Amino acid sequence: MFYVYLFENFDSIAAFLSGLISGIIMLQSFVIAPTVFNVFSETEARAFLRSIFPKFFLCIGLFSLTSLCFSLITKLEGWITVLGGFSLAAATTSYLLVPTLNRFRDTDETTMFKILHTFIVILTLAILIGNCLVIFLH
Numbered sequence: 001m002f003y004v005y006l007f008e009n010f011d012s013i014a015a016f017l018s019g020l021i022s023g024i025i026m027l028q029s030f031v032i033a034p035t036v037f038n039v040f041s042e043t044e045a046r047a048f049l050r051s052i053f054p055k056f057f058l059c060i061g062l063f064s065l066t067s068l069c070f071s072l073i074t075k076l077e078g079w080i081t082v083l084g085g086f087s088l089a090a091a092t093t094s095y096l097l098v099p100t101l102n103r104f105r106d107t108d109e110t111t112m113f114k115i116l117h118t119f120i121v122i123l124t125l126a127i128l129i130g131n132c133l134v135i136f137l138h
Contacts, residue, residue, distance in 0.1 A: 025124060063087075068084030
């Protein structure tokens, strides 16, 4: 019964997963990360953020993969499938780039750090914007 509901109401599931992804990004980017620098020392903040950001991208990737799989299984076509694929690719790319970003920070390669950090931020904002659009296109 539950499975039938899921497959008959995938548009609601897609909206839920997109909302979840958007909420995770907003909480991490606009609440947790800025607060960390006000509460912890630079060393503690760095250790915390290095621990949390890979998990952040893994969560986004997992929910994106779930959305993509549902859209493929239910043969849902169009932008929701593209969004799931894009979000998964962007989260995976960001996850894989985090160690390089950390290495640039550790070796004081400021220019490369800023470029890579900006790229990851842009990918994250693109995921956020795309998933927020689900509310308006639903």
